[in-house]
Amino acid sequence: MATEAAQQLIAALTRRRASGAVVSADEVVAALDRQLDAWNVTRVVLADDPLLEQLGVADALGGDRREVLTWPPRLGARELLGLEGPAATCGVSVSVAAVAPRGTLMLAASTGQGRALDAAAAYHVSLVPDDRLHDSLAGALGQVYREGPPPSALSLVSAPSRTSDIEKISTLGAHGALGLHALVIAG
Amino acid sequence: MSERPVSYEDVTGTLRERATEALGDEQLRTNLRASAGSWAAGRKRMDEQYPFQEMREKGREIRTRAVAELPQLLDQLEENLTATGGVVYRAADAAAACRYVVELAQREGADLVAKSKSMATEEIKLNEALEEAGLRVVETDLGEWIIQLAGQHPSHIVAPAVHLNREEVADLFEQESGGPVENEREALVAHARQRLREVFATAQIGVSGVNLAVAESGTICVVENEGNGRLVTALPRIHVAVMGMERIVGSWEDAAHILELLPMAAIGDDAAGYVNLITGPRRPDETDGPEQFHLVIVDGGRSALRGGPFEEILNCIRCGACLYACPMWKSVGGQAYGSPYSGPIGAVLTPVLEGPHASSAGQLPHFSSLCGACHEACPVGIPIHDLLVKARGQATEQRPRSERVGMWLWSRLWSNPVAYGIGRRLARAGARVLGRRGWIERLPGPAGAWTSQRDVPTTWPPKPPSS
Numbered sequence: 001m002a003t004e005a006a007q008q009l010i011a012a013l014t015r016r017r018a019s020g021a022v023v024s025a026d027e028v029v030a031a032l033d034r035q036l037d038a039w040n041v042t043r044v045v046l047a048d049d050p051l052l053e054q055l056g057v058a059d060a061l062g063g064d065r066r067e068v069l070t071w072p073p074r075l076g077a078r079e080l081l082g083l084e085g086p087a088a089t090c091g092v093s094v095s096v097a098a099v100a101p102r103g104t105l106m107l108a109a110s111t112g113q114g115r116a117l118d119a120a121a122a123y124h125v126s127l128v129p130d131d132r133l134h135d136s137l138a139g140a141l142g143q144v145y146r147e148g149p150p151p152s153a154l155s156l157v158s159a160p161s162r163t164s165d166i167e168k169i170s171t172l173g174a175h176g177a178l179g180l181h182a183l184v185i186a187g
Numbered sequence: 188m189s190e191r192p193v194s195y196e197d198v199t200g201t202l203r204e205r206a207t208e209a210l211g212d213e214q215l216r217t218n219l220r221a222s223a224g225s226w227a228a229g230r231k232r233m234d235e236q237y238p239f240q241e242m243r244e245k246g247r248e249i250r251t252r253a254v255a256e257l258p259q260l261l262d263q264l265e266e267n268l269t270a271t272g273g274v275v276y277r278a279a280d281a282a283a284a285c286r287y288v289v290e291l292a293q294r295e296g297a298d299l300v301a302k303s304k305s306m307a308t309e310e311i312k313l314n315e316a317l318e319e320a321g322l323r324v325v326e327t328d329l330g331e332w333i334i335q336l337a338g339q340h341p342s343h344i345v346a347p348a349v350h351l352n353r354e355e356v357a358d359l360f361e362q363e364s365g366g367p368v369e370n371e372r373e374a375l376v377a378h379a380r381q382r383l384r385e386v387f388a389t390a391q392i393g394v395s396g397v398n399l400a401v402a403e404s405g406t407i408c409v410v411e412n413e414g415n416g417r418l419v420t421a422l423p424r425i426h427v428a429v430m431g432m433e434r435i436v437g438s439w440e441d442a443a444h445i446l447e448l449l450p451m452a453a454i455g456d457d458a459a460g461y462v463n464l465i466t467g468p469r470r471p472d473e474t475d476g477p478e479q480f481h482l483v484i485v486d487g488g489r490s491a492l493r494g495g496p497f498e499e500i501l502n503c504i505r506c507g508a509c510l511y512a513c514p515m516w517k518s519v520g521g522q523a524y525g526s527p528y529s530g531p532i533g534a535v536l537t538p539v540l541e542g543p544h545a546s547s548a549g550q551l552p553h554f555s556s557l558c559g560a561c562h563e564a565c566p567v568g569i570p571i572h573d574l575l576v577k578a579r580g581q582a583t584e585q586r587p588r589s590e591r592v593g594m595w596l597w598s599r600l601w602s603n604p605v606a607y608g609i610g611r612r613l614a615r616a617g618a619r620v621l622g623r624r625g626w627i628e629r630l631p632g633p634a635g636a637w638t639s640q641r642d643v644p645t646t647w648p649p650k651p652p653s654s
């Protein structure tokens with residue numbers, strides 16, 4: 001059963017034209033596969049994270065339909081940005097924390113998850129175990145910055161890339177990911 | 188006066204001339220009305236969803252405390268950031284800050300700089316300095332790129348191209364790319380995305396601003412919605428962040444509150460799309476992120492404001508809310524101000540940063556109705572209307588002696604009830620002689636300057652103006 005906080009997170013993200021779902025650990029791979037199909041993604045760059053390994057994401061997503069790479073993907077900036085190779089790429093990250101009421105995902109830079117993973121790709125899916133949900137930004141930041149050395153970069157992501165610079169009307173897909181999907185893993 | 192004044196030196200005409208021209212531009216006024224209306228709707232939503240007044244009080248307390256502790260916080264920031272491998276340079280003024288970045292670029296053999304939106308670099312005129320040194324500088328925030336292509340200056344702190352509509356943007360994009368560009372918003376955004384990806388991929392240096400620094404961990408925060416801030420700070424080999432020295436708090440509790448308030452006030456949303464919290468260059472085991480991280484902390488007249496009558500201006504978090512709330516800004520837009528900082532906050536900040544002897548910005552504090560809407564809109568409760576009055580006082584000290592004596596005399600007379608009564612009776616008599624259909628449209632002699640741009644009602648409430 002989905003927690004209230006998980007539903008809050010999805011609702012807040014959806015208000016900003018992102019999407020998401022609350023799933024069990026067994027359902028993650030299928031939900032991820034469906035979302036990648038919906039976006040017609042042909043290349044996936046996965047964070048090198050124990051959670052994705054434990055869920056068997058790399059093996060399950062591979063096959064004929066798409067190329068699956070793990071961070072660091074040994075791609076140049078041009079390929080990461082879609083200027084060369086497939087344009088419909090998707091970065092799959094794992095959030096270190098999230099702020100449920102405001103719909104904010106937190107991605108910590110590390111050896112296995114680069115700073116550009118989610119923003120350089122055309123699409124972004126982030127996995128969030130529900131025990132990492134917080135009810136305030138202060139609580140989430142306190143956890144990241146007080147319980148260990150600070151990450152070199154922490155990215156707070158709350159929406160697909162958007163701009164209101166033309167006639168003050170919000171338009172998606174300025175420079176970062178055109179689509180953002182959160183999968184909250186319950187239990 | 189600073190070697191590089193805050194005001195734009197290439198802006199022509201007087202403030203009055205620029206404002207008059209803007210008032211005659213119907214397209215501009217339509218664009219401004221639409222953007223201010225959109226902001227007001229978002230802000231109303233935030234007021235309904237959150238205890239904005241309580242949050243505002245807390246924001247004011249946090250900023251006031253940070254400014255009081257500024258020297259210690261900057262020391263702590265420098266110590267913590269240096270420990271992560273970052274380099275901190277404290278620049279006394281704009282010239283020193285620009286010199287540092289130009290020398291760094293030359294030393295590293297860079298020829299392309301990708302920039303994300305930054306008011307501090309606009310203030311110090313970093314683009315001009317880099318271009319003078321032969322580097323190519325490309326703004327990557329969509330609005331900043333549009334005005335860079337237009338050869339204009341930003342008209343709003345967070346929405347720099349708000350004065351242009353999509354037809355005008357399409358024309359600029361066609362000129363830049365040499366091909367046809369559809370004038371639909373989605374097509375324009377997609378066009379910019381494609382063009383600027385080449386810049387992200389090849390720039391050797393990324394330059395960003397800093398919305399906030401957090402002393403306790405040595406972190407800078409870059410708040411944005413487009414993702415260009417992330418790409419500029421993650422892909423180039425060198426990241427240079429430029430911050431005004433006051434943009435700092437001590438702890439993550441304080442930072443969290445300001446980071447919550449900022450998008451609420453700026454864009455009427457309870458979270459920005461991307462907030463990039465950066466604590467130094469990439470670590471040895473990481474495969475992306477800049478190899479070098481430089482933080483340039485600009486004083487530029489700020490430390491002289493501490494402890495003085497304008498200290499509260501240092502509390503500003505650059506959300507731009509006071510601009511959208513201001514009847515003057517909504518009428519003429521930001522370009523008329525001739526400064527990166529426009530609207531009420533710019534009308535105070537520009538002259539006080541330039542110092543009392545800078546004449547170019549001295550008119551700005553008078554460009555206000557003193558209605559107080561800016562104070563109401565400010566998420567950290569800066570009494571901008573009071574500061575405008577103080578800035579007017581400072582500007583008046585530079586006026587000719589005859590004018591100052593005249594104003595002193597007027598003040599003395601109208602402070603006296605008898606003299607005030609006589610003045611009122613004389614004014615009423617004058618209104619009967621000069622008024623036409625309830626309005627005085629022209630006063631005689633030197634007073635004519637006052638009515639050259641405004642009419643005076645002879646009755647209250649005023650009669651509807653005749654067409």
